[in-house]
Amino acid sequence: MRVDIDGISKSYTDPAGNPLHVVGGLTASIEQGEFVCIIGPSGCGKSTLLGMLGGLLPPDEGAIRFSGTRTATGEMTSIVWQDHALIPWRSIIDNVAFGLELRGMGRRERKEIAQSHLETMGIGAFANARPQQLSGGMRQRAGIARALASDPEVLLMDEPFAAVDAQTRTLLQEELLAVWERHRKTVVFITHGIEEALLLADRVLVLSGRPTHVVEDLRVPFPRPRTADIAQTPEFGELKQHLWERLRDATRAAEWAEVEGAGS
Amino acid sequence: MSVSTSTSTVVEYTPDRRAQRGPGRVFQALSSPWGSLVPVVVLLALWQLGSVVGWIDKTFFPPPVDCFTALVNLITHGDLLVNIGITIQRVLFGFALGVVPAVVVGITMGLLPWARVVVDPIISILYPIPAVALLPLLLVIFGTGSTPIVVLAGIISFFPTAVNSMAGVLQNDRRLTQMARNLGSSRGQLLGKVVLPGALPSIFAGIRLSAGLALLGVIAGEFLAGSDGIGSLTWQYWQVYQITNMYATLAVIAAMGFTLTTVTLRIQRRYFNWTEGNS
Numbered sequence: 001m002r003v004d005i006d007g008i009s010k011s012y013t014d015p016a017g018n019p020l021h022v023v024g025g026l027t028a029s030i031e032q033g034e035f036v037c038i039i040g041p042s043g044c045g046k047s048t049l050l051g052m053l054g055g056l057l058p059p060d061e062g063a064i065r066f067s068g069t070r071t072a073t074g075e076m077t078s079i080v081w082q083d084h085a086l087i088p089w090r091s092i093i094d095n096v097a098f099g100l101e102l103r104g105m106g107r108r109e110r111k112e113i114a115q116s117h118l119e120t121m122g123i124g125a126f127a128n129a130r131p132q133q134l135s136g137g138m139r140q141r142a143g144i145a146r147a148l149a150s151d152p153e154v155l156l157m158d159e160p161f162a163a164v165d166a167q168t169r170t171l172l173q174e175e176l177l178a179v180w181e182r183h184r185k186t187v188v189f190i191t192h193g194i195e196e197a198l199l200l201a202d203r204v205l206v207l208s209g210r211p212t213h214v215v216e217d218l219r220v221p222f223p224r225p226r227t228a229d230i231a232q233t234p235e236f237g238e239l240k241q242h243l244w245e246r247l248r249d250a251t252r253a254a255e256w257a258e259v260e261g262a263g264s
Numbered sequence: 265m266s267v268s269t270s271t272s273t274v275v276e277y278t279p280d281r282r283a284q285r286g287p288g289r290v291f292q293a294l295s296s297p298w299g300s301l302v303p304v305v306v307l308l309a310l311w312q313l314g315s316v317v318g319w320i321d322k323t324f325f326p327p328p329v330d331c332f333t334a335l336v337n338l339i340t341h342g343d344l345l346v347n348i349g350i351t352i353q354r355v356l357f358g359f360a361l362g363v364v365p366a367v368v369v370g371i372t373m374g375l376l377p378w379a380r381v382v383v384d385p386i387i388s389i390l391y392p393i394p395a396v397a398l399l400p401l402l403l404v405i406f407g408t409g410s411t412p413i414v415v416l417a418g419i420i421s422f423f424p425t426a427v428n429s430m431a432g433v434l435q436n437d438r439r440l441t442q443m444a445r446n447l448g449s450s451r452g453q454l455l456g457k458v459v460l461p462g463a464l465p466s467i468f469a470g471i472r473l474s475a476g477l478a479l480l481g482v483i484a485g486e487f488l489a490g491s492d493g494i495g496s497l498t499w500q501y502w503q504v505y506q507i508t509n510m511y512a513t514l515a516v517i518a519a520m521g522f523t524l525t526t527v528t529l530r531i532q533r534r535y536f537n538w539t540e541g542n543s
Contacts, residue, residue: 054446074448085443089461089538099447102457130538150447 001068001076001153001186003030003053008062009211010048022048024211025062030154032068033184037197039243040207041251046190049212050158053188054079068153074102078147080157084139086131092142093118093127099150110149117145120179137168144176148183157189161196170228173199181225194243195231198222206246209254216246326508335512344497348516351482351494354410355520358417359478363471366425370470373426374433374463375455387426395420396484403489413485413493420481421474428470432463465536472528479521494520 010023022045030036040046051057053064054077066076078099086095093114094101100110118124121141123134131139140160147155161169173196180187191197197204198220206216220239222230230236293299308328314320315327338344373380395416402412436459444458486495494513501510 051442056442056445072448074446077446079443079446081439081443083439085439087440087458087461098444098457102444102447102449102453132538 001066001070002032003154003186003188004065004067005029005053006063006065008049008052008059008064010045010052010057010060011211021211023052023059024213026207026213027062028205028214028217030186030188033186035180035187035189035200035202036205037189037191037201037203038205038207039191039194039197039247040212041209041247041254042192044207044209044250044254045212046207047158049207050079050156050188050190053077053154054156066153070153074099075150075152077154077156078150078152080140080143080147080155080160082159082162084131084143086139086142086146088131091128091130092123092134095131095142096146096149098146114145114149117149118142120148121145121175135168136164137172140164140172141175144179148179148185152185154186154188157187159190159192162192169196174228176200177226194240194247197243198236198239199226199228199230204243206243206250208250209257215250216243218243323507326511328511331508331511331515334506334508335515338509338512344494344513344516347492347494347497350410350492351486352520354414354482354486354493355417355478357410358414358482359421359475361414361418362421362478363425363474366422366470366474367429367467370426370429370467371433371460371463373430375459380430387423391423391427395481396488399485399488408489408491413482413490416485417478417481421478424473424477425467425470428473429463429467432466432470433459435466436462465532468532468536472525472532475524475528476521479517479524483517 005026005028007025007027008023009021009025012020012022014020026049038046038049048057052059070076086092087098090098093111096117097105097110097114100113105113115124115127118127121144123138123141123145126134126138126142131142134142140163143160147157161172164172177200189197189200201220204216204218204220205214206218207213208215218239221235287295294302311320311325312327312329315322315325335344369379369383373383398419399412399416402415406412406415440458440462441454444454449457482493483495483498486493487499490496490499494516498510498513498517501507501513
């Protein structure tokens with residue numbers, strides 16, 4: 001499944017009635033099986049972009065094209081949410097099976113599939129626990145298991161590891177890489193972390209401030225399979241510095257635009 | 265906790281023996297389910313003593329033991345049980361009459377902005393009216409007997425459930441609905457699997473309030489317009505100044521209220537425990 005984002009724009013009207021141009025003519029292509037990380041200044045419209053990719057809101061202009069074999073819109077993408085968005089009154093396994101349940105799959109079959117994804121994420125023992133009984137890291141593992149269980153064409157991840165502590169984040173990153181090596185799903189991964197992006201991605205897209213568009217499309221050269229050790233190499237340091245400079249420029253520009261907006 | 269010499273000071277944090285010992289045995293006994301009866305029994309004993317010795321006026325506060333005797337007497341020789349049955353029936357009918365449409369109206373208002381815009385102003389005007397004030401009107405419409413009392417209880421118990429049902433639907437977790445939509449949920453699935461289950465705790469909280477108000481409405485109706493029922497008995501015993509009998513019927517009403525609160529709380533803990541500590 002190839003994804004072509006073709007000049008999409010999106011505007012909102014803020015509560016005061018002013019138009020807010022969030023996404024401005026963004027164009028990008030994502031190849032089948034590619035792991036793409038997206039970084040950009042805070043509030044630049046990354047989540048809006050993800051919402052459009054996830055079919056939750058239509059673009060005002062342009063189009064997003066999924067070229068492949070499947071047609072059901074509910075099977076194109078699965079989002080892994082920053083706050084995991086698990087249903088509190090369902091057990092973990094019923095949460096993971098939720099997407100399959102929506103498609104009308106029988107109880108036994110969907111539970112089997114859900115259980116196997118729980119095992120993959122290392123939380124098979126917690127199938128019957130409620131989300132609120134689990135730690136933040138385990139909830140996010142369940143969130144990833146749910147997204148994988150729906151077997152989407154594209155996995156969309158919205159800063160999935162931002163809310164967990166640093167040690168757990170490192171573990172989750174390595175687990176995600178290990179799972180991805182096996183499935184090789186197309187992944188669009190939004191993050192604040194430059195190092196996280198370099199560790200995970202085949203390509204890093206740097207976005208500008210609002211109205212956001214791609215200002216840098218960087219191919220990450222590190223061979224796979226990768227571990228966190230690549231962060232020690234000089235090449236990693238150089239790329240990190242380079243990305244930080246691009247991000248800093250974009251963030252500064254976004255901040256200035258914000259202040260000018262406030263002044264007018 | 266500090267030892268000082270001429271040259272330096274040492275500050276020591278040492279174990280807090282009192283805190284380590286934890287709550288005392290008396291405190292633990294009192295906080296057990298049966299132990300919580302102790303303060304009630306002590307209060308009744310003090311009342312008994314005060315009434316017998318003459319610290320408090322026996323005419324208004326007869327000894328609890330006399331009231332209990334009166335209660336037993338009313339059960340064995342009077343028609344107390346029949347009247348309890350009548351009252352319970354009215355409470356249940358009134359409750360159902362109010363709560364069933366309230367859930368439907370509340371959910372509809374939560375789901376359809378149009379229903380909200382039309383119905384909300386009407387509820388806002390009717391809700392603050394003390395429903396007991398409507399009793400004369402109900403008597404005009406329905407005559408005497410059980411019907412106006414049941415309708416009064418129905419009107420009173422309608423509002424909390426309607427308002428809570430609407431709020432429960434409106435406050436649905438947007439993250440969950442977005443998650444479900446992303447996974448291809450239809451509108452019906454969204455409603456049945458996410459929005460309504462998420463609204464249930466709020467709806468049930470409204471139903472709990474309504475249950476208490478249904479009892480209130482029935483007792484008030486029986487005071488003013490009933491020829492039978494436990495509230496009517498209380499009123500009659502007051503009028504003929506049989507104070508111990510009056511207390512006996514009050515105890516029955518208190519027991520009804522207590523049962524209602526306890527049962528509904530149990531249901532809430534049993535089925536909606538996921539709302540506690542939800543993140």
